[in-house]
Amino acid sequence: MTAVGMDPLSQPMADSSPGQGEQGNGTLLTLEQVTKAFPGKDGTMTEILHPTTLTIGRGERIAIVGPSGSGKSTLLSLLGTLDMPTSGTLRYDGDDVTAIGERQRSDLRAARIGFVFQQFHLIASVSALENVMVGLQYTALPRSERRDRAAAALEQVGLAHRLRHRPSQLSGGEQQRVAIARALVKHPDIVFADEPTGALDTDTGHTILGLLFNAAESGASLVVVTHDPNVAARFPRRLRIRDGVVCEIAGETAARKESDHA
Amino acid sequence: MRKPLRTRIADLMHAAWIGATGRVSRTVLASLGIALGVAAYVALSGIAASNQAALLARLDALGANLQVVAPGQDVSRQTIPLPDYAPETIARQPSVEQVGVFYTPPEKIQIFKNQLVPTSNGNALALNIMAPGALDAIGATYAHGHGIDADNERLPVAVLGSETAWRLGVTDVGDRVLIDNTWYGVVGILDPLPQADAFNTSAIIGRSWALAHYPDQANDIAKISAIWVRTKSGDADTLRRMIAHAANLSGGNVSVTASADLSKARNATNDSMTTLGLMIGVIALAVGGMSIANMMIVTVMERRGEIGLRRALGATPGTIRMQFVTEAAMLSALGGMAGMVIGMGVASGVALAADQPPALNWGSLPLAWSAAVAVGIMAGLYPASRAARLTPTEALRNE
Numbered sequence: 302m303t304a305v306g307m308d309p310l311s312q313p314m315a316d317s318s319p320g321q322g323e324q325g326n327g328t329l330l331t332l333e334q335v336t337k338a339f340p341g342k343d344g345t346m347t348e349i350l351h352p353t354t355l356t357i358g359r360g361e362r363i364a365i366v367g368p369s370g371s372g373k374s375t376l377l378s379l380l381g382t383l384d385m386p387t388s389g390t391l392r393y394d395g396d397d398v399t400a401i402g403e404r405q406r407s408d409l410r411a412a413r414i415g416f417v418f419q420q421f422h423l424i425a426s427v428s429a430l431e432n433v434m435v436g437l438q439y440t441a442l443p444r445s446e447r448r449d450r451a452a453a454a455l456e457q458v459g460l461a462h463r464l465r466h467r468p469s470q471l472s473g474g475e476q477q478r479v480a481i482a483r484a485l486v487k488h489p490d491i492v493f494a495d496e497p498t499g500a501l502d503t504d505t506g507h508t509i510l511g512l513l514f515n516a517a518e519s520g521a522s523l524v525v526v527t528h529d530p531n532v533a534a535r536f537p538r539r540l541r542i543r544d545g546v547v548c549e550i551a552g553e554t555a556a557r558k559e560s561d562h563a
Numbered sequence: 564m565r566k567p568l569r570t571r572i573a574d575l576m577h578a579a580w581i582g583a584t585g586r587v588s589r590t591v592l593a594s595l596g597i598a599l600g601v602a603a604y605v606a607l608s609g610i611a612a613s614n615q616a617a618l619l620a621r622l623d624a625l626g627a628n629l630q631v632v633a634p635g636q637d638v639s640r641q642t643i644p645l646p647d648y649a650p651e652t653i654a655r656q657p658s659v660e661q662v663g664v665f666y667t668p669p670e671k672i673q674i675f676k677n678q679l680v681p682t683s684n685g686n687a688l689a690l691n692i693m694a695p696g697a698l699d700a701i702g703a704t705y706a707h708g709h710g711i712d713a714d715n716e717r718l719p720v721a722v723l724g725s726e727t728a729w730r731l732g733v734t735d736v737g738d739r740v741l742i743d744n745t746w747y748g749v750v751g752i753l754d755p756l757p758q759a760d761a762f763n764t765s766a767i768i769g770r771s772w773a774l775a776h777y778p779d780q781a782n783d784i785a786k787i788s789a790i791w792v793r794t795k796s797g798d799a800d801t802l803r804r805m806i807a808h809a810a811n812l813s814g815g816n817v818s819v820t821a822s823a824d825l826s827k828a829r830n831a832t833n834d835s836m837t838t839l840g841l842m843i844g845v846i847a848l849a850v851g852g853m854s855i856a857n858m859m860i861v862t863v864m865e866r867r868g869e870i871g872l873r874r875a876l877g878a879t880p881g882t883i884r885m886q887f888v889t890e891a892a893m894l895s896a897l898g899g900m901a902g903m904v905i906g907m908g909v910a911s912g913v914a915l916a917a918d919q920p921p922a923l924n925w926g927s928l929p930l931a932w933s934a935a936v937a938v939g940i941m942a943g944l945y946p947a948s949r950a951a952r953l954t955p956t957e958a959l960r961n962e
Contacts (some may be wrong), residue, residue, distance in 0.1 A: 374956075383875055383955040404879050411877020418959065422872040426585035438574055439877035441566045483876075 328395075329490060329522055330357040330380060335389030337375050349375050351545045352389065357491070362514065362523045364536035372545045373526045374495060380524060381414055381493045382406045394490075411439035415484030415521070417513070419496035421476045423468040429455060429479045430464040436483035447486075454486035455479070458512050474505035481512050491522040498532055510535060579889035582862070583897070593858035594898030596851025597938065600844050601902025601931045602909065607840025608924040609910025614836060617919040628797075629701065629758055630806055632790040635816030645787040645817065649810045650694075653792055656809050658802060663700025663791040666692040666770055669780050674766050675741045676731045688727050689765040690742060692773045692784060698722065700791045701759045708736035708751035716769030719776070721747040725755045726763040742766060745776065759791070837924065844931065851898065852938040859891050859946035870950050871958030884951035891943025892936050899935030903928055 337350040349372045357363060357380070367373045378384035379391065382398055391398045393413075398406060415436075423432045433451035434444075442450070455464055458478040468476050477497060484492050494513060498506030510525075510532060517523040525536065533539050539550040566574070583590055632653065634642045654662045668690040673682060695712045703710070710722055721740060723733055728749075731740055738749045747768065756762050774781050790810070794802050803819045810817040863870070870883055878886075907923060914921035 378956045381875070383959070404881075407874070407877045407879040407882075409877075410875060414875075416872075416875045418872070420868065422868045422959070424581060424585075424869060427581050431581075435873070436876055438578070439873075439882065441570070443567075443570055444573060 327359055328356055329359045329361075329393070331355065331390075331392045332379070332386075333390040333392070335379060335386040335391060337372075337379060337384070338387045346387075348387075349545050350379070350386075350547075353547045355540075355547060357522055357524065359490070360517060360520050360522055361538060362517050362536050363525070364533040364539045365524065365526045365542060366528060366530070366533045366539060366550070367542035369528065371542045373542055376542060376547065377493050377495055377524065377526050381416060382410055407439065412487065413490045415487065415489035415492040417477070417480050417484050417492065417494035417497045419499040421468070421473075421480045421500075423476055423479055425468050428465050428467055429460060429471065429482075432468070432479050433483045433486050436486045440487060450486050451482070454482040457485065457515075458482045472505075473501050474508065477501060477505075477509050478512065481509065481516070485516050485521075488519075489521055491524065492516060494523070494525045496526055496528070498527065498529065503531075506532065575885055575889050576893075578886045579893045582866070582886070582890040583893045589858060590894060590897070593855050594851070594894045594901070596854040597848060597895045597898030597935045598851070598902035598905060600847030600849075600851045600938075601899045601935050602905035603847050603902075604840045604844025604931045605903055605906025605924075605927055606909035606913070607843060608837045608927045609906060609922065610913050611836030611840060612922040612924045613910065613914035613917075613919040616922045617917075620920070628794045628802075629821070630792045630794060630803060631818075631820050632792060632806060632810050633788070633818040633820070634786075635811075635818045637816060643811075643815045643817075645790065646811055646813075647787070648812075649787060650790055652809045652812060653790060653806055656805055658795045658797055658805070659792055660795060661700040661793040663697030663793075664694040664787055665697055665789045665791070666694070666773070667783050667786045667788040668692050668773075669743070669777050669784065672743045674727070674731070674743075676733075677741055678744075680741075686730050687764060688730065689761070691762065691765045691767045692770050692788075693767050694770050697791065698753070698762075698767065700793050701756065701762070702793065703756055703759075703762070704754045706752045706754050708749070710751050711767065711769045715750065717771045717775070718769070719745060719747045719772060720750045720769070722751040722753060722767045723749055724753050724763040724765050724767075727766055728752045730764075740766065742768070837927075840927075844934075848934060848938050851895070851935075852942040855891055855894050855898075855939055856942035856946060858894075859887060859943055860949070862890075863887060863946045863950040866950075867953060867958045870953055871955050871960075874953075874955035874958060880951040883953075884947045887947035887950045888940055888943040891947070892939040895935045895939025895942070896932070898939075899932045902935065903932060906931075 332353050332355040334352045334354055335350065336348055336352050338346040338348040341347045353376070365373050365376060375384070379386055382391070382393070385399060389399075393409065398409070424435065430448070430451050433454055434447045436454075437447040437450060440447075452461075452464060455461060458481055460475060460478055460482065463471060463475060463479075468479070471479065477500075481497075484494075492513065497513065498509050501509060506529075513523055513525065514535075525532070527533055540547055541550050542548075632645065632649065634645050637643055650662050650664045653659055672690040674686070674688040674690065675682075675684075693711060695716050696710070698710050706725065706728075708722075711720065721742065723731065723740070728734070733740060733749055733752065736749050736751060739746050740749060741747075747766070753762065770784070773784050777784060792806055794806075799821060803821075807817045807819045810819070873883060873886075874880075910923060911921040
């Protein structure tokens, strides 16, 4: 296990980055001494994420595992710029994301970051195609261009025949594929997936994961939060988070061990 | 990399449309209040408009555009007789349609059914002397018979006002009455004339007969007692002044009065119904706005996931706010359109049922609709700002 900055005494970040997926591609995202604290009921701040230093390379595939309540989702929100750290710095492509305004962060998300959620979060009243088009709604592309790209993205996830179907007419796996198409349609630099297979059966989950890996083939980094060790085992790099402390897991065995806690 | 304005508006409308039509029954219920508000205003102002159109038509028929020219008085309260040319000069005015001339009746005339009625029984009936066709200018219609024209004005014939006929017990033409101890054949009985009340209680005879029958009073009888002037609709004061000038070209005083106080009614009827409609509309719009605000709050709570998703996809808080404000505005715009259709239907239905000309207050339509949209925007502001305040992580958190 390589420590990834669990505390202020951890090694410099450069030492801690494992090689896979990063060679020659450079760094996409870095967390520098990032913490996140939330106010508790009695008004005191509870630190959910202890100081963490972490680097994600371009095209890197990472699984984040940990028991529920351990701060997985918080870490994912911070990485995805959905939430701002209480302290520390988040760099995206070398730029300090914590220093820019919400509007620029929104633009960053709109153009370069894809999300996939456990509950899919599809808009129930519109077609699969429209749902994927929402993925480009906050970009400057004209509507016709968005439509074309959305159709292509749905084809990519194998739903070319389902463009006009509404979410209620699709199976869970198909809905998640629509959600993945929505994340991929903008050709993001990085895709964050929060328990993407959590609501699906094993086989379907397998397919979904395959689709996400395909996306990573084309150069996007992939960060998946999961509590399923079988899912985690397919990732070359795994992070474990427990009680707000992040550390690297090396090898299959560690991942198996992790499953006891998940 | 800002979006072009057209794309931005198209996106906004599209997102609002998706939101507003996502739950049809709720959308319908929420915008019902707005629809009713707009409908109430459009319907009531439409009903008011057709009421008014009907009333004005009736007023005009009755004599809101009837003026009576009578001799004026000088400073020493002496009557200045109307010049003989007055009917002609008045008739020449462009906005004058018809002129009816009446002459001064002899004094102390008594009118009875027959010679058997004691002469001490006064019955408060008056005699009028008319030029041929004068009653037409008043707009008189006949219950029986006809008027006095060039053919019979030299004969001892009379036209009776409706009240006169009733008091004398005359029910049809062909009967005769005793006026100043002379028998007159009744050639016509008038319908009631609300626009010229005095004629209801009078008997009217022709000028030529009167002059021949009262040779000793011919000078007085030849004097014009009143000229009834039917004008086109228009500003009463202007008309009155114009007629007065025409009646006495030398500038002597002339009395010109409206035949009845109808011209005042004409001006007064315009507003009250529309005001009522406006008040009901405003109240209903306010209630409708609250129901939209209420629904939007529920919507925002329900669609937290969508809000979180959109934030994750790059929507700024401002974009989210605009989306929900637009959605609320769209709800009320749809409700407003439905309300206009309902209101127009009700207004024309009522007008048809009441046999009035269906009229709409067209100016009220864009006004009511914009008011509805404005109410929608205001109703959407608070829920939308709640939606915008949600952080992405809050919004995406599983409930």
